[in-house]
Amino acid sequence: MTTNNLSRQIVAMGGGGFSMEPGNPRLDKYILEVSNQKTSKICFLPTASGDSDKYIVKFYSAFSRQQCKPSHLSLFQPHTADLRSFLLEQDIIYVGGGNTKNLMALWKEWGLDRILREAWEEGVILTGLSAGSICWFEEGLTDSIPGLITVLPCLGLIKGSNCPHYDSEPERRPAYHNLRAQGLVSDGYATDDGVGLHFIDDTLHKVVSSRPQAKAYKLEKINGEIRETVLEPIYLSQYI
Known part of the structure; x- marks a missing residue:
């Protein structure tokens, strides 16, 4: 397990990473760099996809090319009864996309909501895209129910709300x-695909992007009016 000086860090991605941008490793390389380990232990949680075998294969295919030690944790076929010890040994926990409502239900049933909070407090980097982004906030906008965008209570490690896929899903x-x-x-944050919000403790530290034109947004209600402020990301041009 990494300590990272016990700073609590989350990189919440609106979309992108190995599953959406297989030829663009910029966000994934940034996440590995954040862990500040020579060979990071990175664990994939594919819960939101129902532990899709194809998704897991994509993860290993992408991260086996990087300087890291990839693993995954399935809740449908767990390889250990001691989930806590396994997750606390990681440097990075990477949560995949899918159905956030199912993800939250399963995590609570297995106690991962408590374990992930402990991992975060111990300095393990938490990250993910889509469902793996909104899960860290107090609330998330999800399309887990077909045809509807609804508000879902989440883990609350980050204050406020989160909405991914802001540019690719017009609704x-x-x-x-x-x-x-x-x-x-x-109030909260929205992110285009390819954008990551990097939080350290309770503060937005940096906004990064794997795409030159992608952006993030701060959404606030001020004096009864909705204000959307553009947050210009740093384009990760150095990662190829």
């Missing part, structure tokens, strides 16, 4: 604005 921006206007979701 998300109006849904986020409307839900915030009605007071059904708190």
Whole structure:
């Protein structure tokens, strides 16, 4: 397990990474660099996809090319009864996309909600895309129920709300604005695909992107009006 001076770090990606950008490793390389380990132990949690075999294969295919030690944890076919020890030994825990509602239910049933908080507090880097992004916030906008964008209570490691896929799924921006206007979701962050929000402790430290034009946004309700502020990312041009 890494200590990272016990700083609590999360990189929440709106989309991208090995599963959405197989030819663009910029975000994944950035995450490995954040861990500050020569050979990071990185564990993939594919819970939201129902532990899809194809997704797991994609993970190993991508990270076997990097300087790291990849592994995964399936909750449908767990390889150990001691999930806590296994996860706390990691330097990075990488959560895949899929159905966030199912992910949260399974995590709570298996106690991963508590284990992941402990890992975060112990300095393990937490990251992920889509479902693996919104899960870290107090609330997330999810399409887990077909045809609907709903608000889902999540782990609450980061204050506020989160909405991924802001540029690729056109229904998300109006849904986020409307839900915030009605007071059904708190202020928060939205991210285009390819953008990562890097939090250290409770503060947004950096916004990074694997795509030159992608952006992040801060959404707030101020004096009854919805304000969306663009957060310009740092393009990770150095990672190829």
